Amino acid sequence: MVRSDIIRGHLDSIILRLILEKDRYGYEISQEISLRTNNRFQIKEATLYAVFQRLEKKELIEAYYGDVSHGGKRKYYCITPLGKAYLKELVSEWMEVKEIINLFMEGLE
Amino acid sequence: MVRSDIIRGHLDSIILRLILEKDRYGYEISQEISLRTNNRFQIKEATLYAVFQRLEKKELIEAYYGDVSHGGKRKYYCITPLGKAYLKELVSEWMEVKEIINLFMEGLE
DNA sequence: TGAAATTACTTTGACAGACAGAGTACTTTT
C-alpha cells in the first residue's frame, strides 16, 4: 500500500478522470480505484467525500441523486466543461512533475 | 513553476538525494534545486529548514558547522546509513506511485 | 567609508489536504 501523503495532490486528477469516463458515485469510485491499482492504493472515505466537496465548490463537478437499489441513496457526479479543462491542465502538470522528480531519482533505481 | 502541494511528500527524497551526493548546507541545496529544475521548482526557505529538522529528528541526516566564509555560518548535513536505506525505499516507492498515477492519466496526454 | 546586496539560518503562526472515528440509513444475505 502506497502512503497517501505521497499521492496527496493527485486525488483531484484521479477522481476527475474517473468521472470523465462516465458519471459515477462515491462508493463506486472508491471500489474502482482499489480495483485498478490492485489494492496498491485505496482512497479513504472521509478523503473521497472531502474531494467531492472541494471539486463541487470549484464547479468542476456537479451532483445529482440516482437510485437507491443497493443500500443508501447514490449521489452521482458528472464533470463540467470547467472540470474537463482543469483536468487537462492537471495532466500536463503531472508530466512536468514526473520529469522533475525523476531528475532527482535518476541513477538510484 | 510547479505548485508545491503537488511535489509535497517528495521533498524528503529530493533533499536526501542531494545530501547523498555530498555533504551540503541549506542555501546550497535550495540553489541546486532551482538550478537542476531550471527554476521550474523552487523550495521555500521555511520548508527546507523544516525538512532538515524532520530528517534530523529521524536520524536520517546529521549536522555539523562549517566555515563562515560567505555570510552566515554554514550548517552542513550528511546522510546517515539509516538515511541511505530510507532513500532507497523512497525511490522504489516513487516508482510505484508513478505507475499508479500514470494508470489514471493514461490516454489523456 | 558605509549603504546595499548577498549569503545563511531560525522561529512563529496559519492554512490546506488527508484521515480516524463515529454516525445515519437502507438493502441483501443468511
Add this chain to the structure above:
DNA sequence: AAAAGTACTCTGTCTGTCAAAGTAATTTCA
C-alpha cells in the same frame, strides 16, 4: 431477526508547506 454490505456525512486532528519577520555575517561598489 441478525449480520453483512452499500452508501453518504460530519467533526476533530495531524502533518507538511509557507508567508512573514527576524538575526547576523560578508561582499560589492559607489
